[in-house]
Amino acid sequence: MHISEGVLKPEIIIPAAVVAGVWVAYLLYRLNFKDIPKIACMSAIFFIASFIHIPLGPTSIHLILGGLVGAFLGVNAILAICVGLLLQALFFGYGGISVLGVNLLMIAVPTIFARYFVKISFKERKYQKIYQYICWFLVGFIPLLCSSLILSGVLVLNGKEFLAISGLALAANFPLMIIEGIISLFAISFINRVNKELLN
């Protein structure tokens, strides 16, 4: 999912870095200190999840769990993922410092949808249980789908030579969307049973 350094044109990197920087600064400004321990925990979960690799044919994909982070933190997920991406770039060479803005907008911004799906899952419906399970599945599925679409869009914008890779990136992430959807479904279902307050 990470875009590496030296791939993108400055016309994409600079505006993305500015937008991401301003957004992170604004979130830091209005951040409530009571939320910080939860953000730190979710940042650590996001960081660790990327080391869980799932073999898929000749290659392997790694978890992101952005949906779960977004489900718990809402817009503050951007802060948690920003720290995670920064450390991944510094210690492991995933992505890079110059493309941090692009990677942040690509991975973190779609996680905000996860919070929306959690909220609507608690509305009264006819088939409440089935409706909730679908919503909780979408918590993991939709953010990753959006991230993959943004990734493909960014690669297409970068040049025609990346057209084939952009399609491949979308297709390769599809199994991961299903896996993350299932993980979200079970995780939120469990949390809903044991401590529903965490989701509020």
Place this chain on the structure above:
Amino acid sequence: MIRLILILLCGVSLQAHSLKVFASQDGDFVVIKSYFYGNSPCRNCNVDIIKDDKIIQNAKTDENGVARLKLMANEFDILVDGSLAHEKRISFSTDTKITIEDDNQISKIIYSLIAIILIFGILYLIKRK
């Protein structure tokens, strides 16, 4: 006389499938060349670097029967497997000072988690004021 010729012929046929392995140092790397009798390269053959009866590195030879590996020890054995029981084990030693990069993922993960605690800890202290 006929017996002697037969024995010599058997010896030649055995030699025809013998595996030769040579290793030389190239900077911080060891270059392993392997070929069968008659200069036929040992292509895609498995190469194990063994130290204290443990495999510390593994590679495959290329189309020319050559494998290039970073030096990870001063003394080790090189085992080339040409399949069908064609194996050759040689010893290699060097006086070069070996510098092994710290590629321990666990320690990096621990440092990263400490960094997360520090970053958010500082943020907590700033925001609490």
